[in-house]
Amino acid sequence: MVEGQPCPKELAHAQWLTAWVHRLHPAPSEELLLAARAQHLRRWQIPRETHPRTRQGYLQWRETLKRFHAQSAGEILLEFGYPEASIARVRDLILKKNITTDQDGRTLEDALCLVFLEHQFDDLS
16 A cells, blocks of 8 residues: 555555655666666566575575566567667666666665665564
8 A cells, every 4th residue: 555545566666766766866867767667677576485585595586686677677678669778777777787886876776775764674674
C-alpha cells in the first residue's frame, strides 16, 4: 500500500528512487533517471529463494539481479530506439561500474540508500 492505495512493490520502489534522484541532483540525465527506474526491473523473476540462504548466496543473488536488470533495461531501450551509448550508460549505472568516481553512480547509490532508510529499514530491523 502506498498512500492508502495498492501499488506493485517494484513500481513503488522505482517511483521512490526516481523521486530521491530528483531531490539529490538538480538536473539528472535521462540515463540516470532510466537507471533509477530500471534498478529493480522485473525483479520478481529471480526470487531470493533461487540462491542459498547464506551471506555468499545473498551476494550472488544481488550480482545476478544487477546483471539481469542491466540486460533487461538494455533490451527495452534498444527496442525503443535508444542509442548504444545511452544503453551502455544505463547498464553501467545499474551494474555500479566506477561507483566511487562516477557522480551519477554515487547519486543513484545514495538514492537507493535513502529509499531503504525511508521505506524498508523499519521492517528489516
